[in-house]
Amino acid sequence: MKWVEELRRLLRKVGREKPMEEAPGGIPCEEAAARTFEWLDGELDAELEAKVGAHLETCARCYPMLLFEQSFREAVARVASDEKAPDELRDRIMDSLEEEGYTAPGASRG
């Protein structure tokens, strides 16, 4: 009787659904979840940013997801910092620029 269980599940879900004004930030979880990346990237307009922020930070269901996405982003951003252009590349570039007529204003290469 799989369909009976499914019906029960759906009824439970409907009963659990809060009216819009009670939802944190005034937006449903689905919308907040869909906008999490944009919120983390600082790409939402002020009004949406406030709503999504209020939701993500106060909703018991969404807050862990926010932390999860946040530490994922940090793990990715972490790999960015260490890589430097190798010294020999720096020299090569300066040499080729000088061939083009570039003179380092400070006279010395820093």
Added chain:
Amino acid sequence: MTRSTARDRSFEDEALPLMDAVYRFALRLSKNPDRAQDLTQDTFLRAYQNWEKYTPGTQAKSWLFTICRNLFLRREERKKRHDEIVTSVADKDPRQISREATVFMAVRDRDPEGEFWRQMVDEEVLSAIDALPGEFREAVVLSDLEDMSYQEISEITDAPVGTVKSRLFRGRRILQERLYEYATEQGIVQATASGDATGARETLE
């Protein structure tokens, strides 16, 4: 040596400090240190030759990245007719690339706050980024590694902001799934009975 010093000074102030950033971008585009070095050198040469076209005080980084990407694409084009950036995802079913947080769904009972991301080795994250299809890779690199806005990425990659967003979000999801697989293999995260991240789709409400 009759070039104006002011020109050289502004190049020194605005372009040269971005050498590391351009090199990193070139490295992520080409996935090859030798090619990345050539690309970086040629980018700076091209930038210097065309420095009049740059408006001082605007986004020098975006400008240099655009030059770098154009050089890269032109070379790729020359190398093979259908380069990865152009065709990588065109033939894939977009529905197969989820925008949903399936990895979160998969681990939320065991590690809801994503503690395992902190234990992830940098090299693994980098190689997962390098394994992304070109369009997704450049969106992720420009946003997450170079901290650029959607608008800037849209200008550099010559794609609408909506497309940038979609590539970025899907790129991140692919990255999450790959890294989650790795974390499970390494025992950083305990595997579930149901297995991979896609299995977690069932638990979506």
